[in-house]
Amino acid sequence: xxxxxxxxxxxxxxxxxxxxxxxxxxxxxxxxxxxxxxxxxxxxxxxxxxxxxxxxxxxxxxxxxxxxxxxxxxxxxxxxxxxxxxxxxxxxxxxxxxxxxxxxxxxxxxxxxxxxxxxxxxxxxxxxxxxxxxxxxxxxxxxxxxxxxxxxxxxxxxxxxxxxxxxxxxxxxxxxxxxxxxxxxxxxxxxxxxxxxxxxxxxxxxxxxxxxxxxxxxxxxxxxxxxxxxxxxxxxxxxxxxxxxxxxxxxxxxxxxxxxxxxxxxxxxxxxxxxxxxxxxxxxxxxxxxxxxxxxxxxxxxxxxxxxxxxxxxxxxxxxxxxxxxxxxxxxxxxxxxxxxxxxxxxxxxxx
Numbered sequence: 001x002x003x004x005x006x007x008x009x010x011x012x013x014x015x016x017x018x019x020x021x022x023x024x025x026x027x028x029x030x031x032x033x034x035x036x037x038x039x040x041x042x043x044x045x046x047x048x049x050x051x052x053x054x055x056x057x058x059x060x061x062x063x064x065x066x067x068x069x070x071x072x073x074x075x076x077x078x079x080x081x082x083x084x085x086x087x088x089x090x091x092x093x094x095x096x097x098x099x100x101x102x103x104x105x106x107x108x109x110x111x112x113x114x115x116x117x118x119x120x121x122x123x124x125x126x127x128x129x130x131x132x133x134x135x136x137x138x139x140x141x142x143x144x145x146x147x148x149x150x151x152x153x154x155x156x157x158x159x160x161x162x163x164x165x166x167x168x169x170x171x172x173x174x175x176x177x178x179x180x181x182x183x184x185x186x187x188x189x190x191x192x193x194x195x196x197x198x199x200x201x202x203x204x205x206x207x208x209x210x211x212x213x214x215x216x217x218x219x220x221x222x223x224x225x226x227x228x229x230x231x232x233x234x235x236x237x238x239x240x241x242x243x244x245x246x247x248x249x250x251x252x253x254x255x256x257x258x259x260x261x262x263x264x265x266x267x268x269x270x271x272x273x274x275x276x277x278x279x280x281x282x283x284x285x286x287x288x289x290x291x292x293x294x295x296x297x298x299x300x301x302x303x304x305x306x307x308x309x310x311x312x313x314x315x316x317x318x319x320x321x322x323x324x325x326x327x328x329x330x331x332x333x334x335x336x337x338x339x340x341x342x343x344x345x346x347x348x349x350x351x352x
Contacts, residue, residue: 016051016052016053016342017052017053017207017341017342018042018052018053018054018055019052019053019054019055019207019208019341020054020055020056020058020202020205020206020207020208021037021054021056021057021058021206021207021208021209021210022058022059022060022202022203022206022208022209022210022238023037023057023058023059023060023209023210024059024060024153024209024210024211024220024223024229025059025060025061025062025210025211025212025213025214025219025220025223026061026062026065026084026214026215026218026219026220026222026223027062027084027087027214027215027218027219028087028214028327029212029213029214029215029219029243029245029328030059030061030084030087030088030213030214030219031084031087031088031090031091032091032213032327032328032330033210033213033243033328033330033333033334034057034059034088034091034092034148035091035092035330036330036331036332036333036334036335037054037057037148037334037337038054038057038091038092038147038148039331039334040052040053040054040334040338041053041054041057041147041148042054042055051338051342052338052341052342056148056149056202056205057092057147057148057149058148058149058150058151058199058202058206059088059092059148059149059150059151060151060152060153060199060202060203060223060229061084061085061088061150061151061152061153061223062084062153062218062219062220062222062223063080063081063084063085063152063153063154063158064081064158064159064160064173064188064218064222065081065083065084065173066081066159066172066173066174067173067174067177068083068115069083069106069115069116069117069120070082070083070084070120071174072115072116073116073120073121073124074157077124077127077128078157079124079127079133080127080133080152080155080157082119082120082123082124082133083117083120084219085123085137085150085152086103086104086117086119086120086123086140087104088150089103089119089137089140089141089144089146089150090103090104090119090144092141092144092146092147092148092150093144093145093146093147094144094145094146094147099143099144100144102118102119103117103118103119103122103144104117104118104119105117105118105119106118119140122140123136123137123140126139126140133152133155134151134152134155134196137150137151137152149198149202151195151196151198151199151202152196153195153199153222153223153226153229154193154194154195154196154226155194155196156190156193156194158188158189158190158193158222159171159172159173159188159189160172160173160176160186160187160188160189160217160218160222161186161187161188161189162176162179162183162184162185162186162187162217163183163184163185163186163187164179164181164182164183164184165181165182165183165184166181168181171189173218176217176218176251177215177218177251177252178251179251180251182254182255183217183251183252185268186217186221186222186225186268187225188222188225188226191225192227193226193227194226194227194228195226195227195228195229195232199229199232200228200229200232203229203232203233203236203238204232204235204236206236206238207237207238207239207341208238208239208240208241208337208341209233209236209238209239209240209241210240210241210242210243210337211223211224211240211241211242211243211265211273211274212242212243212244212245212261213243213244213245213246213328214245215249215252215253216245216249216252216253216256216261216264216265217252217253217264218252220265221264221265221268224265224268224269224273225268230269230270230271230273231271233269233271233273234271234273239275239276239340239341240273240274240275240276241274241275241276241277241278241337241340242261242262242265242273242274242276242277242278242312243277243278243328243333243337244258244261244277244278244279244280244300244302245261245300246280246284246299246300246319246320246326246327246328247284247292247297247298247299247300247326248292248297248298248299248300249297250295250296250297253300254296254297256300257300257301257302257303257306258277258279258300258301258302258303258306258307258314259303259306259307259309259310261300262274262277262307262310262312263310266310272310272311274310274312275312275313276312276313276314276315276340277307277312277313277314277315278315278317278319278333278336278337279302279307279314279315279316279317279319280299280300280302280316280317280318280319280320280328281302281316281317281318282318282319282320283299283320284299284320284322284326285322288322288326292326302314302316315336315340317332317333317336318332319332319333
């Protein structure tokens with residue numbers, strides 16, 4: 001467990017460290033984390049609190065989705081899938097009320113409109129106007145007054161392909177999610193795609209890099225298969241943290257422990273990635289356990305000895321919030337990440 005954030009302004013009269021933070025992932029996991037982290041983005045009130053604040057917050061988002069509204073727009077307009085990016089823009093927006101609701105609004109009927117979200121269509125329209133998806137993302141972020149930057153992991157159109165333990169190959173995120181076999185390896189097709197220069201710059205200057213939470217093989221690992229991203233993480237002086245999932249996931253991580261998740265990420269990146277991992281220690285309710293058990297899923301086993309054997313320091317917290325599904329308590333996760341940065345060994349790039 002992490003101690004409380006320390007306030008030192010009364011002792012020193014100085015503001016706390018100003019951090020550059022990069023969060024890598026996809027799906028609802030990344031947007032949930034960004035929503036918590038944005039509360040620490042520099043404001044006049046935070047500047048005098050003595051606590052660490054975020055000077056620059058960046059999200060790196062996987063772009064391999066081929067289902068639903070995103071998949072339809074990807075095929076019809078030959079563009080990158082906008083759904084995960086849209087969720088992250090909304091999570092970082094200054095106004096979580098009307099504009100955010102507008103971007104998340106999903107049409108329930110209408111020929112050609114049914115199933116699409118307004119935000120996806122907005123990004124499609126801006127991409128058509130500018131001819132550049134990354135520019136469309138930047139402009140959308142300006143409109144929603146986001147407290148950070150969103151970067152697609154790559155500007156190339158990519159598909160996911162898996163090798164299952166029985167030797168079968170499955171291509172496409174939707175088919176991978178629906179497959180029954182255990183995944184042995186994931187690759188991008190095409191393989192040699194490049195990241196945005198801004199992504200590499202953000203990683204190089206970061207004080208904190210997080211990966212997760214999110215679907216292991218369809219949200220997290222795809223980012224690490226983009227050429228240059230693992231190398232940039234390895235070379236960065238940042239503290240690197242894996243925010244572990246709460247539950248195993250059907251067709252992606254059934255029977256995988258927390259250490260297995262870290263091992264899979266390291267193996268696909270080709271490097272040892274993490275200094276720390278945030279792990280949930282709160283037990284799910286019997287009702288939530290029973291709900292997940294219907295799919296063969298369960299809470300992820302926290303195997304501390306195996307994690308430490310990988311050279312990763314485990315940090316435990318009560319991160320489980322229950323609703324229709326199990327979700328991370330975003331405020332507690334963000335708080336503990338900032339508490340870690342308040343107490344972690346000094347890094348060359350941490351400014352105080």
